Every structure is written in structure tokens, then in C-alpha cells.
Amino acid sequence: MLxxxxxxxxxQWYAKEFSQRTGIDAVVRGKEPKQRLAQxxxxxxxxxxxxxxxxxxxxxxxxxxxxxxxxSGGECILSVSDNGIGFDPALSSEATSRPGRGMVTxxxxxxxxxxxxxxKAVPGGGTQILVRVPC
Ligand SMILES: Nc1ncnc2c1ncn2[C@@H]1O[C@H](COP(=O)(O)OP(=O)(O)O)[C@@H](O)[C@H]1O
Ligand SMILES: [Mg+2]
Numbered sequence: 001m002l003x004x005x006x007x008x009x010x011x012q013w014y015a016k017e018f019s020q021r022t023g024i025d026a027v028v029r030g031k032e033p034k035q036r037l038a039q040x041x042x043x044x045x046x047x048x049x050x051x052x053x054x055x056x057x058x059x060x061x062x063x064x065x066x067x068x069x070x071x072s073g074g075e076c077i078l079s080v081s082d083n084g085i086g087f088d089p090a091l092s093s094e095a096t097s098r099p100g101r102g103m104v105t106x107x108x109x110x111x112x113x114x115x116x117x118x119x120k121a122v123p124g125g126g127t128q129i130l131v132r133v134p135c
Pocket of ligand 2: 051054101102
């Protein structure tokens with residue numbers, strides 16, 4: 001799907017399958033550049049979105065997810081936000097020695113293509129992950 005159709009359609013396909021599997025509403029919005037993104041950027045953003053959605057299913061107790069892809073000024077921005085329970089990033093596995101590696105892997109994937117990864121989470125207030133990569 002990703003190879004043949006590009007990032008946005010692949011995200012839409014994955015979100016639909018995810019919603020059917022988990023019962024969590026997942027909507028995809030946004031725009032990608034008319035030209036196809038570099039393959040490594042597409043794969044990076046797709047993998048990060050997959051892990052973010054898995055985390056929502058696993059931890060968030062959310063009913064809704066918004067996935068948003070935008071581009072401007074040579075940057076592609078992916079946001080995945082949920083309306084779940086949120087968490088305190090200072091207590092997450094990235095900051096402790098607990099086994100989860102998802103957050104670390106998302107950050108490393110973004111950095112490997114020259115991008116940035118940010119988590120905005122408030123206990124009780126949902127979670128947003130934001131990824132910016134050059135594209
Ligand atoms: N969308 C989310 N909503 C609530 N908590 C989350 C969310 N995403 C991550 N977390 C918290 O951050 C922790 C670290 O996530 P991660 O590194 O992916 O590890 P894992 O999923 O294996 O526990 C999770 O254990 C969970 O407590
Ligand atoms: Mg995880």
C-alpha cells in the first residue's frame with residue numbers, strides 16, 4: 001500500500017483497519033506534497049504512526065484518534081492525537097528503565113532522517129505525538 005499509493009492513502013488504509021480491529025475511531029486528515037516523498041521518509045512516518053496507534057490501543061482508553069499530515073517549508077509534520085487518559089512523560093519508559101521501547105524507537109526513527117519527535121501528554125488530558133521531518 002505504502003509503496004504503490006504513498007503515505008496518506010496508506011495511513012487511511014491502516015487507520016480504517018485499526019478502527020475495525022479496536023473499535024477506536026481513527027480519522028486521517030491532511031495533505032502531502034504532490035510529488036511522492038522519499039521512500040525512507042514515508043516508511044519512517046508510517047512506522048511512527050503505527051506505533052503511536054498501537055500505544056493508543058494499549059494504554060490510552062481513548063475513543064478517538066486524529067492523524068494529521070501536513071507539509072510546509074520543506075517540512076512534513078505528522079501528528080497523532082487521542083482523547084484518552086494521557087500520561088506523564090517524565091514517568092514513561094523513556095525516562096525510566098521499564099521495558100517499553102516504543103517511544104525511544106519513534107524518536108530514533110525521526111532523528112535517523114534528520115527530524116524531531118515530541119510527545120505532548122497531560123495526565124487526564126489525552127496524548128499527542130508530533131513528528132517533524134525534512135521532506
Ligand atoms: N497514547 C497514550 N496514552 C496513554 N499513555 C501512553 C500513550 N502512549 C504511551 N503511553 C505511556 O507511555 C509508556 C511508554 O510507551 P512505549 O515506549 O511505547 O512502551 P510500551 O508501549 O511498550 O509500554 C506506556 O507504557 C504508557 O504508559
Ligand atoms: Mg508502545
